[in-house]
Amino acid sequence: MLNSSLIAFAHFAAVFGIVATLVFEWLTFSPAPTLAEARRLAAADRWYGISAMLLLVAGFVRAYGFEKGLGYYQANLFFQIKLGLFLAMGLLSIVPTLRFLRWRPELKAGRAPALSDSQYRQVALCLRLQMLMLPLVALCASLMAHGFGAR
Incomplete structure (x- = not known):
C-alpha cells in the first residue's frame, strides 16, 4: 500500500512538474529574451x-x-x-529544447541569445501546441480512470 502511494505521488509530482514548467516556458518565451529569461527558460x-x-x-x-494492471x-x-x-508533446518539446541548448555558448558568455523571426515562431508554435494538448491528456486520464474506453 505504501509503495503504491509513493509511486502515485511520484506520478502526480511529475505531472505537476510538466504543467508548471511548460506554462512557465509558454509565458516567458519571447522574441527577444533577456539573459536572465533565457537562463530560466533553459533551466x-x-x-x-x-x-x-x-x-x-x-x-x-x-x-x-x-492499480488495474497493464x-x-x-x-x-x-x-x-x-x-x-x-x-x-514529447516530440514537440524537442524543438524548444534544441533551441535552448543552442543558447549555451551565449549564456556562458553572459549574452542574451538572439532569435530570428522563424526561430521564434517555430518554438512558440511548439509550446502553444503542447499547451493545447495538456487538457486533452488530463481529460483522457480522467475518462480512462473511470472506465471509459475499455474494450
Missing part, C-alpha cells in the same frame, strides 16, 4: 525533461505493478490516446 526546460522521464517511469510502474491500460482507448498525446 525550466531541463526540469520539463526530468519531469517527463519521471512521469513515464512512475506511470509504467503504476500500470505494471499497481492489461487494463493496454486495452483502453483513452489510455492509448493519452499516451499518444504525451508522446506527441
Whole structure:
C-alpha cells in the first residue's frame, strides 16, 4: 500500500512538474529574451525533461505493478490516446529544447541569445501546441480512470 502511494505521488509530482514548467516556458518565451529569461527558460526546460522521464517511469510502474494492471491500460482507448498525446508533446518539446541548448555558448558568455523571426515562431508554435494538448491528456486520464474506453 505504501509503495503504491509513493509511486502515485511520484506520478502526480511529475505531472505537476510538466504543467508548471511548460506554462512557465509558454509565458516567458519571447522574441527577444533577456539573459536572465533565457537562463530560466533553459533551466525550466531541463526540469520539463526530468519531469517527463519521471512521469513515464512512475506511470509504467503504476500500470505494471499497481492499480488495474497493464492489461487494463493496454486495452483502453483513452489510455492509448493519452499516451499518444504525451508522446506527441514529447516530440514537440524537442524543438524548444534544441533551441535552448543552442543558447549555451551565449549564456556562458553572459549574452542574451538572439532569435530570428522563424526561430521564434517555430518554438512558440511548439509550446502553444503542447499547451493545447495538456487538457486533452488530463481529460483522457480522467475518462480512462473511470472506465471509459475499455474494450
